[in-house]
Amino acid sequence: EAGVTQSPRYAVLQEGQAVSFWCDPISGHDTLYWYQQPRDQGPQLLVYFRDEAVIDNSQLPSDRFSAVRPKGTNSTLKIQSAKQGDTATYLCASSPRLGAQDTQYFGPGTRLLVL
Amino acid sequence: GQQVQQSPASLVLQEGENAELQCNFSSTATQLQWFYQSPGGSLVSLLSNPSGTKHTGRLTSTTVTKERRSSLHISSSQTTDSGTYLCAIGRNSNNRIFFGDGTQLVVKP
Secondary structure, rough: OOOEEEEEEEEEEEOOOOOEEEEEOOOOOOOEEEEEOOOOOOOOOEEEOOOOEEEEEOOOOOOOEEEOOOOOOOOOEEEEOOOHHHHHEEEEEOOOOOOOOOOEEEOOOEEEEOH | OOEEEEEOOOOEEEEEOOOEEEEEOOOOOOOOEEEEOOOOEEEEEEEEEOEEEEEEEEEEEEEEEEHHEEEEEOOOOOOHHOOEEEEEEEOOOOEEEEOOOOEEEEEEE
16 A cells, blocks of 8 residues: 655745645545644644645645645646745655544655745 | 643663653544654554553553553663654544644663
């Protein structure tokens, strides 16, 4: 069974540029999460979905960040106008069923550096 | 505020020594997991242990729910154990989990 895949693995931007991250969860998992992990900190949840519906996006900086999962499978996280403070690793995870307290399975992450 | 506190922040061992990692949390937890994050960044679940004691291989986790703490014991450490160990709690059925900042473990040969 293939794991969670993410692309790109690395991105380097100038401030003000836009970037998109892509995630393909494990097949059949209905719940998908995006986390931001600054250096030397634990992952912090940005947004999560059940199928195509957003369950909680309260931690997403909505003026510059957006996330979609249009068909309930793959997902895209976009930063419109990146800032140096966005430098972090962006992790995607999936779990089989919302509400079942299943383990989350993580992808390898995208490491973003904003200059 | 920080919901999950881990200690120590970093730990250096010689191969063969044992490691004891601590996790304290500020609210009740119905879910507690220990994760390992390799130096390259990939994060994997090691144990799910919301209460009691659980063993897998060289790992033993003990969670005392009433005292809001959990520990992870690694016996006979190996150089390949080097990396970051993260504790995460969940509070209800919505699958949302909260991570601590981790313990960075270095095992020297």
